[in-house]
Amino acid sequence: MYGRRASQLLKEVDSCEAGQLVPFNSDVFDQVIRECNEHNTQFQSLIRKMVEQNLDIETTRNDDHYGAAVHHLSLLRNKRCLMAYMYKTEISQYNRAEVIQSFRWKIGPVLPHEIQEKLHFSEKEYFKNHSAAIKSYMSEMDIDLTVDMVPPKDPYIQVRVLEDIGEVSLGEHSISLTKNSLHFLRRTDTEQFISQGLMEEFLE
Secondary structure (H helix, E strand, O other), X not given: OOOHHHHHHHHHHHOOOOOOOOOOOHHHHHHHHHHHHHHHHHHHHHHHHHHHOOOOOOOOOOHHHHHHHHHHHHXXXXXXXXXXXXXXXXXXXXXXHHHHHHHHHHOOOOOOHHHHOOOOHXXXXXXXXXXXXXXXXXXXXXXXXXXXXXXXXXXXXXXXXXXXXXXXXXXXXXXXXXXXXXXXXXXXXXXXXXXXXXXXXXXX
């Protein structure tokens, strides 16, 4: 049945919570692409047949015309479903590309393994290029867009390390960040670790 595979993709994203990412279904996605190619081949074949018979494709209403219309409309429907799977459209509020972009701000330039497993290889490249563009802009403008948009009351905070991070360089100094250790650090130095779940702000 035409469109069944494309509908399966939309059912998957329809059950996804806002801001979450379902694993990219490469198998079904590729099947829909192949179905689109098949529709296009059949459509072109029927149109070519009508032209060879010297029929006016604008006014002729025969079996070939209706067959071509079915393949054309099926192709358009599949394309809309593929777009809805990847981007926000009138038939889907799910925006896979937007969710992937948000990871750069919430997590940082390196995605954890459990998120990478959900991405298509092209999405990994998309995230990599998106991160590179942000890094290039921040370097050119000499501004860090990943820190708090509202200036904090205190530039330093006390944090507790949740996982062993090891020796890291913070500014001109090196520090050993071991699990459960407490540190008084600049807020800007802790943002990335906190967003990755490696640290938390320690409030006494």
